[in-house]
Amino acid sequence: MNKIIKYVLYDIIRNKIVLAYTVFLLVLSIGLFNLGGNPEKAVLSLLNLVLLTVPLISIVFATTHFYNSYEFMELLVAQPINRKKIFLSEYYGVAFSLSAAFLLGVGVPVLLFGASLTGLYLVLTGVFITFIFVAMAFLASVITRDKAKGIGVALLLWFYFALIYDGIVLFILHYFSDYPLEYASLALTALNPIDLGRINVLLNLDVSALMGYTGALYKSIFGSIWGISLSFGLMLLWVLFPVLSSKRIFSKRDL
């Protein structure tokens, strides 16, 4: 399997997109840290940008990569290699390279300018988000054979999790505001990895004091080690579910 990952990585590295992504993140984070002066503020701005761009770039890049590697996978399938191994190698190859880009582009500046527990959560969240959205991209790609359709599904997923979902949550909160919704909103958060990541980082910043009663509840839950591990555990589930289901689909379909 390591051999196949090596060739997948080799293919990705020659493709300049990951390099451009690294540079983009690097410029973004260094710029933000040097703009405000207050590193905590910079982490907050960085969080918002990271939660918007990292899922988008991960999902689009992974989908196009999957379709472009079709020939490569076809070549390997005729060799004595397990199909699941081929699939997982593709997944690890893409997820590792994008995570490495993220660690270089965001992790290093955070370490240099704003090393703190919050910074660590930001970096961890970014890596998880990368793994989650690459997994979703692979799920979108194994569902349909058509490249345009696959990219469409991937973009729709991003749109849903990054933008539409928050609208739905706000709508629910507004509509049922007469009822106690603290735990319901907690459950709604778990259903969106981006929100999960946001809350993870936010609750370690002072701004969480501004979030009212729900914020206090969140703080009491997510503020503890138990809550942090719960939310990262949920994110792990968000990685495993799409990866395992797409692996299953991939090993059971005709090539």
Added chain:
Amino acid sequence: MIAIENLCKSYGKLKVLQQVSVSFGTGKVVSIIGPNGTGKTTMIKCILGMALPDSGDIKMNGASVLKQHAYRSQIGYMPQIGRYPENMKIRQVIEMVKDIRKDVKAIDEELVGLYGLEQMYDKRMGALSGGTKQKVSAALAFMFNPQVLILDEPTAGLDPISSEILKSKILKEKKNGKLILITSHIMSEVEEVADEVMCMMDGKLKFHETIAAIKKHTHEERLGRAIAKIMNEED
């Protein structure tokens, strides 16, 4: 060597293979013929595990190959249209496959030499002509001394000299006791290299006989005519 039992496969409503049962022995060249779209390539893809059959079984040396992968070390496959990563060079593709198949010690690079692929090692796969890609496919199929060779329309894109090289290679490997399956539409070519003919029609096995037997009971000298005669008899 390979036994196919009641193989069925459909793509949606289209039944591509219906209850195909056939077996192939070693040291033979079997030609799979039949009109376009009768499931020849699908059957090959089922043997290779690229397409998954709906029902039925495929056995190699007595063991089922379904959901297995190790058996593929015994198969060399040359696809009808070789598709390769476009930005890899010929050298990289060949070296990658060699790297993956490191367990094989005896590497047969005769075709690489005969086709002069080394002179083109630094060309990108995407820049190659269809025929040159076919040569790469052929070289890869024969490289690891497999017991079974599956060649899907091997000479379709090759020039006459390259076809001759491939044909003599096929006959040479047959002498080494290998089973070689070839799909082809060119009857003269089938007559030249094959021992047996397996004919498929509309997803079903029509007949599977030796060429001598076909010629004998149709009283025809040429295989093409003999096959046409069998086809017409049925109508």
